[in-house]
Amino acid sequence: MTDTLREAYRVMRTIRAFEERVHEEFATGEIPGFVHLYAGEEASATGVCLHLDDRDAIASTHRGHGHCIAKGVDVHAMMAEIYGRKTGACRGKGGSMHIADLAKGMLGANGIVGGGPPLICGTALAAKQQNTGGVGVAFFGDGASNQGTTLEALNLASVWNLPAIFVAENNGYAEATSSAWSVASDNIADRAAGFGMPGVIVDGFDFFAVHEAAGEAVERAREGGGPTLIEVKFTRYFGHFEGDQQTYRAGEVAHARATLDCLKRFRDRVTDSGELDGPLLDDIDAEVAKLIEDAVSAAKAAPKPTKEDLETDVYVSY
């Protein structure tokens, strides 16, 4: 268990440090395009993905950096991609919103709200037909919970009894629209009953709660017990996109950071229980800080794609 805890902390700290650094760098104007940060939500990606390996696939959202890191995508390649460099995970053709690594089972951050759940039905189907024991996990937001694709995928997963897990990351806002207003039920997880699958609500600031709920869902899926819908509730620390003035909300971020933060809670719990000690966690913090520093330096120094890259990778040659 100690190894798992150490890994959980390392992953959550990496996501946090990655996002806070991207937040700073974006403000300098060097990073092109849109960036949507995951900070505050680390316990979700980490708590779920610690149960997964390369047999398993995940689909992500446009807020995808955390899912990428938790699924093992190379941090240097991610940072280079965000900077639009040739050395990026997608050779500079995807950017922040589309970082993917299919070899790792990371099907891509997705610019389309509700794009991922149908794809995950397919990866779960493939795992079932190939008998790998793999599962598919669709991360999606509260906004996507209202998309037809998501509801169709929940139904299909149940009808086909797929090893699929649907993780609704409810951070309270679809862009600037509150889920309190836009989701026509008290909880997204309540919708599971309508598709004949278990629906679970967890505190998204609590790594242990997410990890436990995801563990049960993954185990059930691997054993042929079918899909689960997990709703993870938390607050995102940054705006919908970088540069968002966040006029739609006030106060909850400061409150969450001060009293609910998943990293602080994790640290307090494991040091209080004596499972991990503070200096070891400090060492992880230092390693992560160096990794992020190196990744940013390497990304800034890396070449951009050239004219020769513009038309490659559209068609396989035949």
Place this chain on the structure above:
Amino acid sequence: MARTISYREAINEALAQEMARDESVIVMGEDNAGGAGSPGEDDAWGGVLGVTKGLFHKFPGRVLDTPISESAFVGAAIGAATRGQRPVAELMFIDFMGVCFDQIFNQAVKFRYMFGGNARTPVVIRTMYGAGLRAAAQHSQCLYPIFTHIPGLKVVVPSNPYEAKGLLIQSIRDDDPVIFCEHKALYDTSGEVPEDSYTIPFGEANVVRDGDDVTIVAIGRMVAMAEGAANDLAASGIEAEVIDPRTTSPLDTETILESVEKTGRLVVVDEASPRCNLATDISALVAKEAFGSLRAPIEMVTPPHTPVPFSDALEDLYIPDAQKVLNAAKAVVEYRR
């Protein structure tokens, strides 16, 4: 050995042979079983027009019935393709693509490029298009130009049973997303088809008929009609070269341009509605690349720019026919002899 079978049978045979050859090939769609979960399953429909009939029982567990839920199952086919399967999904009528278009044009087609070449998405979406069955405006469209417009998607429009079998096998073996457009009015037409498996490469047009006087490029169901018109033209001393592009993306521009450079005249026959269709695309290509060879303005034979009408009287007027092709060919020949 070749024998005469229908376009429907040719497609079914291609699916069966590929499923037997490669167990990663799976089929999914509405009413593949037909009556899934009920007694009707024993006599599975094989899809609404029976194209996959027989496969459900022949390949247990690999022909998946789906709810009427195109976004979910077309998306599932795409997702499965990213994980080592070779799914063939039936999007019943091409008219229904609106409800699942995101999964096709934002997901499937972009993975390879957007992920920097690190993705394969070997999915085939079979779909039924075209007018002629009195099926009215929501079940009769020719929307392959919309798919052709999307980079990253290969678009196949087979014109007869031989083409259908070879092109479908090629589609299943292709590592990119392919839209395979089957004309509903061709399903019961017959032709010689080899029993053995064979492939027809993409991006290589078929010169259906040689001729020196006028080039007729025709697509899908229009190919046989154009060939008929060409035979009639021969009786009046005009030799038309008929070209079937087979795939609208990639498009064999070379064969088309070479032919126009030889004949100096072009007629394009396209059943799709006339704004931004294959006729306008091919006309623009020829106007740009072979302008100096042209001896007459290009003619386009298409339906009017309207939804497909229901009444047989109107639908017959709507669809391009051999007489219109013949008139267009004569007009370009007579423009400047």
